[in-house]
Amino acid sequence: MTDATPATPTTASTDGSASQPKPTVKHTVSVPNSINMVSLLGPGDEHLGLIERAFDADVHVRGNRITVEGQPAEIALVERLLDELVTIIRTGQGVTGETVERVLSMLRAETTERPADVLSLNILSNRGRSIRPKTLNQKRYVDAIDKHTITFGIGPAGTGKTYLAMAKAVQALQSKNVNRIILTRPAVEAGERLGFLPGTLSEKIDPYLRPLYDALHDMIDPETIPKLLAAGTIEVAPLAYMRGRTLNDSFIILDEAQNTTPEQMKMFLTRLGFGSKIVVTGDVTQVDLPGGTKSGLRVVEEILDGVEDLSFNRLSAQDVVRHRLVGKIVAAYDTFDARAASPRPGERRP
Known part of the structure; x- marks a missing residue:
């Protein structure tokens, strides 16, 4: 579930002159109660840190609600990333920092396959x-x-x-x-x-x-x-x-x-x-x-x-x-x- 709220427009300028404002938006993602937030965000918020470094957006967590503020395209990508990670956790897999990076890489590549489908395909299990x-x-x-x-x-x-x-x-x-x-x-x-x-x-x-x-x-x-x-x-x-x-x-x-x-x-x-x-x-x-x-x-x-x-x-x-x-x-x-x-x-x- 996502809530969208317009945020204050920001301006960007490299030489001090006026430029077109780049509007930002603020979305709130509600993580299902069945999902362990430590599994999603990582021990010591390790995964959260990866997400913050990977996106030009501000991410804040309170309980099971994650608020993201930034450009609409970046916000949409963060939401997709969180959705894929929740889906992977629901399959019973553990999420690591490597998992977050691989999901992000696939989303950036704009592939037709869902990252969760790729990473959840079980070929063989032993011991x-x-x-x-x-x-x-x-x-x-x-x-x-x-x-x-x-x-x-x-x-x-x-x-x-x-x-x-x-x-x-x-x-x-x-x-x-x-x-x-x-x-x-x-x-x-x-x-x-x-x-x-x-x-x-x-x-x-x-x-x-x-x-x-x-x-x-x-x-x-x-x-x-x-x-x-x-x-x-x-x-x-x-x-x-x-x-x-x-x-x-x-x-x-x-x-x-x-x-x-x-x-x-x-x-x-x-x-x-x-x-x-x-x-x-x-x-x-x-x-x-x-x-x-x-x-x-x-x-x-x-x-x-x-x-x-x-x-x-x-x-x-x-x-x-x-x-x-x-x-x-x-x-x-x-x-x-x-x-x-x-x-x-x-x-x-x-």
Whole structure:
């Protein structure tokens, strides 16, 4: 419930001269009594502080009534933000400062999807922990996996490409939509060092595949994983092991796909059997192939352009869900690479 009251007009001037007044309005939002105000505003009013810094508006709280004064557009955005946060709390989720920032980012982007719908989509729950998309692009990526047989997730480190794909794979296995999960990587870096690692071939490759095992432990009870691996219900193997196979009723994930050659990418995609899904993930800015070797992930979109039942999804620094500094690092590298690729005025590209 919102009450609107006209406020005294204000004037804005940069040089001391008279300017057109910018009218402000004052709205009061009544938060439902069922909503805990500490959950909404944060411990020590942490979330309230974020809101005050993000908007050019004055925000005052008294009981369960929040009064906002400022420009009409800013007021409307604050009201939408509060409404989305109340909806998220009603789903049983906790609201953190990160949640407030992500909701605000989506509202600023003027997306058609409601932020509460994006952040409340539950993919998988295990040991009291739920896996959900945290950005709009992540939700679109997850939706694309549901709708298409082959999905590509392309983006920098930390954007959840592989993690969300694995969550969808475990969900498909638990709902019996597939009979097994196959996780694979091109062992480019491992291949360079295999001779220096102790043990059998499997033991040599295992450290390289360790990130896939780590993600599995987040989604499946650790004591059941060895049984699933022994039974072949879950298979983790280098890409070379896929040659000559037809994979039916499987959820297949190719990770680090930027390190495939075009020939390897073709070989992998043609393993697709009946009742299977494929998700290909990678970061085209981190190619470890020898110099002069083309990345299969860089050329595949051009090759498969127009083919039905495929989806290409791009994630960016704004979708990084690791420590907030990771997103800034990724954005800084993108800016540096773009600047290095553009010749300076008067400078000829060699």
